[in-house]
Amino acid sequence: MGSLNPESSKAFSLCGYLWRIIRDMPKQSWAKTLEFARASKKLGQDDPRRIVHSLKVGLALTLVSFVYYLQPLYHSLGNSNAIWAVITVVVIMEFSVGATLGKGLNRIMATLLGAYLGFAVQWIANTSGDKWQAAKYEYGLTIFILTLSLVSVSGYREDKMLKMACDRVLTIILGSFIAMTVCIFIFPVWIGEDLHYLVASNIDKLGHFLQEFGERYFSSETEDGKPGNIDRSLKEKYESVLTSKTREETMANLARWEPSHGQFRFLHPWKQYLKIGNLTRQCANKIEALDFYLTSETHQTGYEVRMKIKESCQYISSECGKALKELSSEVKRMSSVSTSKDHIERAKEGVEMLNSVIESNPWEGFDVMDIVPAAAVASLLTNLVSAIETISQAVQQLVSMAHFRTTCPENSLFTMATSPASSANRIDVFWHEGMLKHDPGNGVFDSGMDPGFLDVLEKHPENSDRIRNMVSILQRGPISPYISWHLGSPALIPHLLSFHTHEYINALVQADKEGGRMLCGGTFLNPGSWDAALLAAGTTMSAMKHILDGHGKVSYALVRPPGHHAQPTQADGYCFLNNAGLAVQLALDSGCSKVAVIDIDVHYGNGTAQGFYHSNKVLTISLHMNHGSWGPSHPQNGSVDELGEGEGYGYNLNIPLPNGTGDKGYACAFNELVVPSIQKFEPDVIVLVIGQDSSAFDPNGRQCLTMEGYREIGQRVHRLSTRHCNGRLLIVQEGGYHVTYSAYCLHATLEGVLNLPSPLLEDPIAYYPEDETFSSHVIEAIKNYQKDKVPFWKAA
Ligand SMILES: [Zn+2]
Structure with missing residues (x-):
């Protein structure tokens, strides 16, 4: 048997490879389809608005495609320009109203500015002869917008160029208008509202942690007398607060573009949310430190040491937790009816209790290294009270700046109530x-007694x-x-x-x-x-x-x-x-x-x-x-x-x-x-x-x-x-x-x-x-x- 020469062997392996690709194509494409379906399902479950958004993009593209079908419009805008409307929709259509409006308005303004500058450049080039070549400006001006470069380097005569620029501006405005209309009027996603709830929910997460912390840290039910570990899901929550800065800033930037809707005005104080967000993160940093003392293997302290400050610390932790949860609800409701202040006042009383306990020298005779972690926890909790008070002040500022309609507490029994204006x-x-x-209980009237000979007790x-x-x-x-x-x-x-x-x-x-x-x-x-x-x-x-x-x-x-x-x-x-x-x-x-x-x-x-x-x-x-x-x-x-x-x-x-x-x-x-x-x-x-x-x-x-x-x-x-x-x-x-x-x-x-x-x-x-x-x-x-x-x- 003679062997195949190298050339023919190479060709053979290439054929085999191609055959395998063709053979596996249906299998692979089915797997890809399944994977896509799974990803879409997860996306829909995580945020169903994403699915709605994709349908909205489809709708906007359909609407803009009508430009091609409507003959008069198609011809009046010029054959080559209609595509710009489609491109505009693709480019500016974003998930939220704020992002779409931001991009849309920017695009329109930049196009207008670009066209205007383009004309200026062309005019200068025409009037100054060889000394002023428009091409020189091409690079710098394209940074602003593609329109400018097209206009400024084109060989069109001025009248033709004017028509082309106007057509293009019009198509871009048309595309932007369709994209923005679909975005605002069909299941709008307001990024400002998302920011509002993000800030509120971040505060709530910290409250959740603190309500649990006191119970866990001073719990006696764990082996080795060490405090009980906190739920991993809680830890993940405050961690997500620590990393939310960029997200909040982006959202606040985009929210500025959103028109007045619901309780939110056009000039809603979005910057105040950033301030509250920053204060919340400072609080989260302290909570991270508390969590360290809860979960650390090396910085632990004995049950006896912890018990000395248990009552006051648990009280501070619980009241701080309640105050934060109440603050979160105040942000959500934008209510000036504030019960968080009561919790903060109580937490302060807890700090006073704690101080008087510590002044009485409760850890006398204990090893210093044993005392340090407990003292650090006490100090962190004390600091948290003032941090939460600062958040409370910022929230009150937000409520007064935002001019929201004041509502009653979020309690089923309060929903029917109305607040009269005059005190x-x-x-x-x-x-x-x-x-x-x-x-x-029940019985014969208030006796709590069942005599045994009555059918119906009250x-x-x-x-x-x-x-x-x-x-x-x-x-x-x-x-x-x-x-x-x-x-x-x-x-x-x-x-x-x-x-x-x-x-x-x-x-x-x-x-x-x-x-x-x-x-x-x-x-x-x-x-x-x-x-x-x-x-x-x-x-x-x-x-x-x-x-x-x-x-x-x-x-x-x-x-x-x-x-x-x-x-x-x-x-x-x-x-x-x-x-x-x-x-x-x-x-x-x-x-x-x-x-x-x-x-x-x-x-x-x-x-x-x-x-x-x-x-x-x-x-x-x-x-x-x-x-x-x-x-x-x-x-x-x-x-x-x-x-x-x-x-x-x-x-x-x-x-x-x-x-x-x-x-x-x-x-x-x-x-x-x-x-x-x-x-x-x-x-x-x-x-x-x-x-x-x-x-x-x-x-x-x-x-x-x-x-x-x-x-x-x-x-x-x-x-x-x-x-x-x-x-x-x-x-x-x-x-x-x-x-x-x-x-x-x-x-x-x-x-x-x-x-x-x-x-x-x-x-x-x-x-x-x-x-x-x-x-x-x-x-x-x-x-x-x-x-x-x-x-x-x-x-x-
Ligand atoms: Zn009475």
């Missing part, structure tokens, strides 16, 4: 739906339904335009100690840890109750703070579980924490010298009275059913002779009213007793403690007030607060157990507080006839007794 004619309602989680009277209706009537009732909604927040344990004793609070915390129990008759601390109680206390304090800070005149803390029976040392009558008492103490601590409390709940406000029984700074007045003491949790009688003690003597006025007192009886009690007492006391702020259990249909009361009676009480208190304390009035929700009528009575009370000229809502239930004779005798007797005993009455 003089508005009630700021503080509420948080977390308070609905307190469930005192919900505990202090159930969440009653409050749901109060929320909904304020959102959807005729009073809604006068209501401005604010998100409540939980109280801190240290805050509770301004009214309650350490032992009592510890007992409650312990009861909650053990899964809850009955604290006294009808008062059940169940799972979820403690969180709700903390929310009720914190929300009432926020409502008071709102007034003290001068943000509003009238605040209403719509809270549960109620509080006015809770005494410094014990729970009582469905109450755990004295919400009103804590708010009163906050006012005193903030510089108010005198606070008056008017309690119209059908039961004696024994807890509040007890808390200030020895104080002459707080005048507590309670109008109630004459129910007397009801057991060890409620030793007070609520009788006229409980006047206070020591300095507080004469500063607790009890007005026990006979059953069935009714609207006229209450009006009489106000005129004869409440109004003159407030006039003499002259408080800096009034706290109106309301309970709709004084209504004619309440299962817990017998005082027979109707909506009209509540409305009148509201008006009287409005006049008192206007006359004596510059309109500063805090209203705190207590009892009221008729599921629907309580909401109506609340509506009527607030109408009165707003001093509206005529009722907004009619009473849906008939009322009972009243007998005022007996109550007026009782009121006269109480008045005489007080005049005899109370020093400030005698002084008059």
Whole structure:
């Protein structure tokens, strides 16, 4: 067998190669198609707008192709120029409106400028003979635009060249116009909006990390006593924040071209987003350092060392996290309703707690190398608080610069609410739906007991339904335009100690840890109750703070579980924490010298009275059913002779009213007793403690007030607060157990507080006839007794 010569062997291998290509072509092209389909699917899943964009490009090209089919247009623009329209679409059509407009307008302007310069060059060349060759300028001017070079080096005569340039400019304008129109009017992608949400989501990611960090770093549940590693997905998130600078800058540049749309104006403050973005990255740098101490193998510290600063650091971390998440939501909503500030304030309190812990030298006796990482974490958390405060200021600037329509917090219960413009004619309602989680259970009325012989048990009277209706009537009732909604927040344990004793609070915390129990008759601390109680206390304090800070005149803390029976040392009558008492103490601590409390709940406000029984700074007045003491949790009688003690003597006025007192009886009690007492006391702020259990249909009361009676009480208190304390009035929700009528009575009370000229809502239930004779005798007797005993009455 002779071998093939090299030439023929080369040819053979080439043929084989070609054959293999041809043979494999269908297989490969199928694989390529599949790969393309997979990539398109992923792209569509990642951002479906990309698919829409490709369809839009197709549409714009189709539209521009009509130029070729429309004979008159084709001829008028010249045979060779129509292609420029197609090229323009291909070149300028971008994903977002901003990018397309930027490129389109630039292209039009550059073309015009190029044409203009081209003419100038041609004219100079023609008039200056050989000295001025247009070609000399070709290179420099093509930097601006191809048009210029074509025009300037062409051999056309001036008239022909003019026509060509005009045609070209027109086709480019036509192409740009089609591309921009499709981009703006068909599923527009606004890059400014993307930037808006990118900045907000970056802040949110950091908040997410910080909320987790405290729990993980101080966790004891890991082997070797080392802190638990944070979720990898969280780490990736803050890492993406660190690298977002270029992207944000590009987006802000393109967003400038976008016309006014939705909430965004043409001159929207895009630069402010860059400022917030930079501040967010500074924050992310600190978070990266925190993460280092969480995940590093070498820089770890023992469980015992970490525990010394656990409480305050966890608190700072959690409040910083909440503040950031709230800030993110404020950017998204562009809302000036800011609850982030409250979280920042709390984080600052956490820093103070941490400082006092560190000043007490908690790490005495520990190895220095062991202390350093924990101290670094404490220091980073402290720095984060001021970094977040700076972001908060920048966000507030953005909100005021952007002139967005202010909206209510992003909470299902807030969506129906509207904010009235005038602060003089508005009630700021503080509420948080977390308070609905307190469930005192079912039984025979409030006993929690199932006797075994009843088919149907009932919900505990202090159930969440009653409050749901109060929320909904304020959102959807005729009073809604006068209501401005604010998100409540939980109280801190240290805050509770301004009214309650350490032992009592510890007992409650312990009861909650053990899964809850009955604290006294009808008062059940169940799972979820403690969180709700903390929310009720914190929300009432926020409502008071709102007034003290001068943000509003009238605040209403719509809270549960109620509080006015809770005494410094014990729970009582469905109450755990004295919400009103804590708010009163906050006012005193903030510089108010005198606070008056008017309690119209059908039961004696024994807890509040007890808390200030020895104080002459707080005048507590309670109008109630004459129910007397009801057991060890409620030793007070609520009788006229409980006047206070020591300095507080004469500063607790009890007005026990006979059953069935009714609207006229209450009006009489106000005129004869409440109004003159407030006039003499002259408080800096009034706290109106309301309970709709004084209504004619309440299962817990017998005082027979109707909506009209509540409305009148509201008006009287409005006049008192206007006359004596510059309109500063805090209203705190207590009892009221008729599921629907309580909401109506609340509506009527607030109408009165707003001093509206005529009722907004009619009473849906008939009322009972009243007998005022007996109550007026009782009121006269109480008045005489007080005049005899109370020093400030005698002084008059
Ligand atoms: Zn009550």
